[in-house]
Amino acid sequence: MARLSWAAGVDLGGTKIRVIQVNTSGSIGEAITYLTDVGGGPEAIIREISAAIGELQNRIGSGPEAVGVGVAGQIEAESGIVTFAPNLKWENVPFCRDLKSILGVPVVVTNDVRAATWGEWLHGAGKNANHLLCIFVGTGIGGGIICDGKMLTGYNNTAGEIGHMTVDLDGPLCTCGNFGCAEAFAGGWALAKRACMLVGKNQERGTILLSKALGDPEKITGRHVTEAAAEGDPIAIQILNEGIAALAAATANLINAFSPEKVIFGGGVIEGSPGLLDPLCQLIRLRALDAACKGVKIERAKLHNDAGAIGAGALAIKTFLK
Amino acid sequence: MARLSWAAGVDLGGTKIRVIQVNTSGSIGEAITYLTDVGGGPEAIIREISAAIGELQNRIGSGPEAVGVGVAGQIEAESGIVTFAPNLKWENVPFCRDLKSILGVPVVVTNDVRAATWGEWLHGAGKNANHLLCIFVGTGIGGGIICDGKMLTGYNNTAGEIGHMTVDLDGPLCTCGNFGCAEAFAGGWALAKRACMLVGKNQERGTILLSKALGDPEKITGRHVTEAAAEGDPIAIQILNEGIAALAAATANLINAFSPEKVIFGGGVIEGSPGLLDPLCQLIRLRALDAACKGVKIERAKLHNDAGAIGAGALAIKTFLK
Numbered sequence: 001m002a003r004l005s006w007a008a009g010v011d012l013g014g015t016k017i018r019v020i021q022v023n024t025s026g027s028i029g030e031a032i033t034y035l036t037d038v039g040g041g042p043e044a045i046i047r048e049i050s051a052a053i054g055e056l057q058n059r060i061g062s063g064p065e066a067v068g069v070g071v072a073g074q075i076e077a078e079s080g081i082v083t084f085a086p087n088l089k090w091e092n093v094p095f096c097r098d099l100k101s102i103l104g105v106p107v108v109v110t111n112d113v114r115a116a117t118w119g120e121w122l123h124g125a126g127k128n129a130n131h132l133l134c135i136f137v138g139t140g141i142g143g144g145i146i147c148d149g150k151m152l153t154g155y156n157n158t159a160g161e162i163g164h165m166t167v168d169l170d171g172p173l174c175t176c177g178n179f180g181c182a183e184a185f186a187g188g189w190a191l192a193k194r195a196c197m198l199v200g201k202n203q204e205r206g207t208i209l210l211s212k213a214l215g216d217p218e219k220i221t222g223r224h225v226t227e228a229a230a231e232g233d234p235i236a237i238q239i240l241n242e243g244i245a246a247l248a249a250a251t252a253n254l255i256n257a258f259s260p261e262k263v264i265f266g267g268g269v270i271e272g273s274p275g276l277l278d279p280l281c282q283l284i285r286l287r288a289l290d291a292a293c294k295g296v297k298i299e300r301a302k303l304h305n306d307a308g309a310i311g312a313g314a315l316a317i318k319t320f321l322k
Numbered sequence: 323m324a325r326l327s328w329a330a331g332v333d334l335g336g337t338k339i340r341v342i343q344v345n346t347s348g349s350i351g352e353a354i355t356y357l358t359d360v361g362g363g364p365e366a367i368i369r370e371i372s373a374a375i376g377e378l379q380n381r382i383g384s385g386p387e388a389v390g391v392g393v394a395g396q397i398e399a400e401s402g403i404v405t406f407a408p409n410l411k412w413e414n415v416p417f418c419r420d421l422k423s424i425l426g427v428p429v430v431v432t433n434d435v436r437a438a439t440w441g442e443w444l445h446g447a448g449k450n451a452n453h454l455l456c457i458f459v460g461t462g463i464g465g466g467i468i469c470d471g472k473m474l475t476g477y478n479n480t481a482g483e484i485g486h487m488t489v490d491l492d493g494p495l496c497t498c499g500n501f502g503c504a505e506a507f508a509g510g511w512a513l514a515k516r517a518c519m520l521v522g523k524n525q526e527r528g529t530i531l532l533s534k535a536l537g538d539p540e541k542i543t544g545r546h547v548t549e550a551a552a553e554g555d556p557i558a559i560q561i562l563n564e565g566i567a568a569l570a571a572a573t574a575n576l577i578n579a580f581s582p583e584k585v586i587f588g589g590g591v592i593e594g595s596p597g598l599l600d601p602l603c604q605l606i607r608l609r610a611l612d613a614a615c616k617g618v619k620i621e622r623a624k625l626h627n628d629a630g631a632i633g634a635g636a637l638a639i640k641t642f643l644k
Contacts (some may be wrong), residue, residue, distance in 0.1 A: 043394050072354045074613055083613075084613075116358045116495020129624070130477070131477040145579065145580075147469060147474050147476065148472060148474070148475070149479075150469075150470065150472075150578065152470070152581075153470070153581070154453050154469065154580055154581020154582065154614075155452070155453040155581050155582060155583035155618070156581045156613060156614055156615075156616055156617070156618075157581065158578070158614040159469070159579065159580050159581040160579065161578040161579065161581075161611055161613075161614055162578065162579050163612055164577070164578055165575040165578060166489055166571040166574065166575055166609055167488055167489065167490075167491055168491045168492075168502075169489055169490045169491055169493070169567060169568065169571060170490075171491070175330040176611060177480065178489075178574075178608075178609050180571075203595050235539050240349075244324075245455075245491060246491065249488040249491060249502075252488065253488055253575060254579060256480070256483040256484065256486055256487060257467065257481065257483065257484050257487065257579065257580075258467065258474055258577060258579075258580075259464075259475070259477050259478045259479065259480045259481040260476065261477035262478060266351075271472065282485055286500075287488055287500055289480065289483055289486055289498060291396055291406075291478060291480050291483075292476075292480040292483055293478075294476070294478055295477070295478070296478075319566075321478055
């Protein structure tokens, strides 16, 4: 029997580390999840990743030939240095070099959203697309762009930063310091913040929302908003509709700018709100130029929470094993 | 002496046809301008282009080995069919095929803004840039995007349609039917339209504008607005500032999404308003993410009205002679 050839794909987030076996044959195998030991610093996290891969290796019977990691943060392209990762409390950590020296196999490090884009492109809803746009709407909004069969990275390795696209010149303040970003309308944190403000002023119109937050507007989450909207809460519906409008404008802007053949939506807000995609698609097609929108497919992501780990593994295979 | 090898670059607009000699050595040679015979239809225009090239050929002593044309309209990528060109009153004209059969040399047809981007990239302010964004602000706003040393074309060959980027969800109506496009604030037509509306209501604040339009607000042009703003007209200054804010947001959105190393601004509104670039740059850097903006150069276009013809010629050389 030929020896199994596989890469370990790692999704390194602020709360969880997910590791998945991605075979060079294209199939997906074993998976494992650890809690992230943020307090222990980079050394502890590298030990955790190493242990998780070791556990997979025991199950599989052979070790990975390469490792890919998606990190929630900014990555320097060539070196794999994590320049800034607020959830991990990292700044300028030579993560790729250090992980490689422990594991003894080639390691590639990328941004978590770009890793998820690799996943959806090579193993999910974007398979075989040459011009693809992936938009992930969770607490924040991020994306990845594939043009002409290539992942865009750009001069500063930041291509795909679509959440902070201004869609309303005098719109609400965003966490980035700018005003009117798509994320400041449609990101999970923004849904929660806007709901808190509106419910504070109109408690009788936000009763469903308020009951989900156990009576405290400050405790409202993005998930409460999508749930309450589905149950008919007027304030939740209004906030979600404003989010959809902003997201539609941002998506139409990207369709105009780079003419994808397919747009994929994933992330917690999208998955938590099954009725969101239809009105979103309608608004996108109203906003975008007809010539750019012609024949463009708009679909849900397929890999859910595994997109990042699968994508990181697929990237490791593409980088080192092909 | 070695025979001179050159391509003819043609900029086909609704009023003028500009033809320029682009040598395979990289130098630029002779140039000629004809008025466009729109009334005569595609046949008349093909005859004009043929005559203009013939005249260049007489001056140069040899004919072009290839021809590139930039057309103000939508082009089908493979066939070079002009699917829609309102200024020429063309729909589905097999222009590339017909021009080639008359000229007897290879012909490539592209959109006029993309041709100008080729020009600035290969011969102008964008030389040697691997990640480049070109933005042309004239009557309308168009652009071209180079990522990783490749011109983006996209699935529908419409990549670079940046003028109709929504920057204000409830902003002014645009010619495209959408609301709040960057072009509806900063395009020449929008400057004129907004000035006309405001001057109609506040004639005493728009005296300079009004005098330029000989007392008739309906006769105000985009150029009047940039000129009057430079001369201190309060309404012109307000409208131009709103245009700059919208253009800055659109540019920041593209810097976030594509991460260029250089951004080039050209077109009539930019050239007509020398004081515009500094505040524009400041606002772009305020809006864009620091990580995406780091080290990005923002400059004026260099080739002025010749960018389209030079770019079309350079594209012909790149396509057929290299």
